[in-house]
Each structure stands twice: as C-alpha cells, then as structure tokens.
Amino acid sequence: DVKVTQSSRYLVKRTGEKVFLECVQDMDHENMFWYRQDPGLGLRLIYFSYDVKMKEKGDIPEGYSVSREKKERFSLILESASTNQTSMYLCASSPGTAETQYFGPGTRLLVL
C-alpha cells in the first residue's frame, strides 16, 4: 500500500512565523504535490515536483515555497504566515503524470 505521511495533523502558528510542512512517501513516486483545501473552493494546487530538486508553480504559489532534496520528501514552506493561509494542507504523490494521486492525512493549519 502506498503511504503518504505528513509531519503534523494540527498546527497553530502566529502571523509572521515561518512554517514548515513536511510530506514523506514510501513508494518511490516521481511526482509530489501540495494542495490547500478551503470550503467552497475545492482543492487548489500550490506547487508540485516531478523530480528531486525540481519544482513547478501551481495555481496559487504566492506566499509559499517548496523544497525537494530527496525523492521521498517534499516540504512546503510558508515564509511569513498570514491569517489567510489558515487552511487544510494536503500532500499527494503519484508514480507518473496523469496517474492516480495518493493523499496524506492532511495538516490543518491555523494562523492567529
């Protein structure tokens, strides 16, 4: 079974803090993704990566950056957290383009 894990289920941070969300997959997948999910807005792609050290912007990259130093690990960084970044953050991985994406359990982030 594919397993995608995320470093925290719940996180509370202060405005202006630097926030790190980590995602690890154990199936040697090439592709990894970061989404945020908000009521009424669905899943919105923040960043994705098709290979180690490679990253591509998704639909809403502003205020975020990512790092993929190892194939199994994809980190999302909020450089200076703001209240409008309060959301559910979901990491996913897939073996190839247009293939099934497998999701981690999600991190619910609250920025005060």
Added chain:
Amino acid sequence: QKEVEQNSGPLSVPEGAIASLNCTYSDRVSQSFFWYRQYSGKSPELIMSIYSNGDKEDGRFTAQLNKASQYVSLLIRDSQPSDSATYLCAVNSPNQAGTALIFGKGTTLSVSS
C-alpha cells in the same frame, strides 16, 4: 483554464437506493479519470479510475465514461449511511501545462437510514 464541473449538492438518497454522481470536463484530450471519496475532516481516498469509454464496476460502485460527451459518472448501488461523504472527480489535462490532475469541487452525498 481547463475545468471539471460537479454539482455541489447535497445529493440526498435513502438507504438502499442508487446514488448517481456526475462530472463534466472541458479538455477533449483528457485520458484519465478518477473518483475520490472524502469524509469530513479527512483526506481524499481513491475509489475508482477509468480510462476507456463504457462502464467499470467494482463492488457497489460503477464508473461510467463517455468521452464524446465529456462526461463521467459514478453510480453507488445499495447506498449505505457510511457512503455519506464528498465525492471528487479528477481528470488529467495534457493541454494544461504543469498540472497532472484537475479536481472538481466535489458533490456532497447524504444517505439517510
């Protein structure tokens, strides 16, 4: 911007009935189609994938694909209260640079006992 459209619902059906969830997509060259289920507060989990026109059955679930009409559906037979969740349709879009799958916003299904 390529799109995937779903009726947000809620779709309410009684226990034992058939639930029919629908999805339309805008990119004619899409080739891969997925249905995910998401319980409240949880992450999406894959139910089914379908790649060819026609029906694909897996237990109580049947996915139907019609590429000419750009339409994909999910039928849930003998619906159970445990099927109450939001169902997300996802489609690949080769013409959209940099995006592997496009997700609809989901249809909320409520099954009453």
